[in-house]
Amino acid sequence: MRLAFILSEIGSGLKRNLSMVVSVILVTFVSLTFVGAAGMLQLQINQMKGYWYDKVQVAIFLCGDGSTAAGCATGSATPEQQDNLRTLLESPAVAQYINDFQFESQDDAYKHFKEQFSNSPIVDSVTPDQLPASFRINMKDPEKYQIISETFSSQPGVETVIDQRQVLERLFSVMNAASLVAVIIAGVMIVCAILLIATTIRLSAFSRRRETGIMRLVGASKTVIQLPFILEGVIAAVIGAALASGTLWAVAHFFLGEYMSKQYPDTAFISPAQTLILAPALLALGATLAGISSLLTLRRYLRV
């Protein structure tokens, strides 16, 4: 009975304050979309880092079937060439610069490739023998990349030596800056949302002061009096958060999935499903913000 009563109070409150409720929904929608955009950029950075990025700095790619580099005149790297490289890596001259190294076979490479590009159509057209085997090196000092590069580039069986960080770091710094901007905009919008929710709840409490006055007099508990107002704000904010989650999903699905992944088939993009892990966080954030701001407002404007 009390629950039904509270629900009907919420309904009448939302109806009476419709324009304010719509503005709360829109403001939380926009602010949480920016929060979510920052989150998506970070997810995208993680996606592009792939399996090796945080573990190693330098990759020595071995010759494959179609390699055309100077060291690959003899075709695919032979087991002996692999052993020679391994010996060289373990030799004191090189070992002093590196922490450790791992060998990634063509099958391993295929496995990691499939994980990273799981959202891209390219994954179906790639077979293990198209991917080069490699040594992945974790440097003691990443700045010493040149030494490794010079030592191994000319070795037989080596196609190329790449410092993955140098390739991706610049892109990541741009993306990090973008997500910082998104967070700042989100912060300003969240302040707007909090103030707007507070104003809305104040208006709602004012327009229903007759009811709340009677409720106090007949001995309704604080919960019964305040909960409808708090839930009004929370419901509006949660609708906004749901819209924001939907927008992020749509961006991942239509923009990244349909458009960007065709324009840049060699880049790993996040999947729409991955953006959905942001949704619970956005919903919780929206509900918490609305709950706290309406609670504080009620403490000032609704005597119980």
Add this chain to the structure above:
Amino acid sequence: MIRFENVTKVYDQTTRPALDSVNLEIDRGEFAFLVGASGSGKSTFLRLVLKEDRATSGAVYVAGQNVANISSWRVPRLRRGIGVVFQDFRLLPQKNVFANVAFAMQVIGKSRSIIRDTVPEVLKTVGLEGKEHRMPHELSGGEQQRVAIARAVVNRPGILLADEPTGNLDPTTSMGIMGVLDKINQNGTTVVMATHDDDIVNEMRKRVVELRNGIVIRDEARALYTSMIPVVGQSRRLKDASGRPDESATEPGDGSVTSSTGEAK
């Protein structure tokens, strides 16, 4: 039922107290008028009973409990034991008569079936049977006040506070309202009514507590609106029972058990 022990209420340090060392006891089942000019402290008295305000000093007991010791989350329980009626009715304009009365039960979580049984019964008590589905603007002032009274008593409070309930009504309608209040009082509810309406007080012949400038200057059983006794020595007079010039005035502490219905002329 309601006991004031040396209660003083100061709203603003620079002005005189709204209530000044008031000692008063109203017993269970009693009917008392609170009279006095505007600003004499009648509303402050009612607010202190409801714990809308805190007494500056002294103790207010309601149903044996010192309201100062009731924690804020238990104040709703205190208020469930007290019904309140106002001069301006305070009905919800978009709800019909039944819903207005039912509202008081809904907000404290009464079940639908209890509400369905109780509301018509209470509406009958106040003389509104058959008008459940009228809206407040379709009712006369007297009928609206009856709805307000029904809402105040639907949860069977032990005390009914009425703050000038007949202030907006004509004399005939007012007498009808007084009949309702009297009936509720007969059923065992303590009624405290603040009023300016001398005709009603003179007609009812109940206990009269007169306040002036925050001080109780008269407390008589079966009294009239204006005292027949020349007032001397103001409130201190009441503390000294032996020095009281008239036997019809009752000591505040003895609860005025002599006041009852049926003696009205």
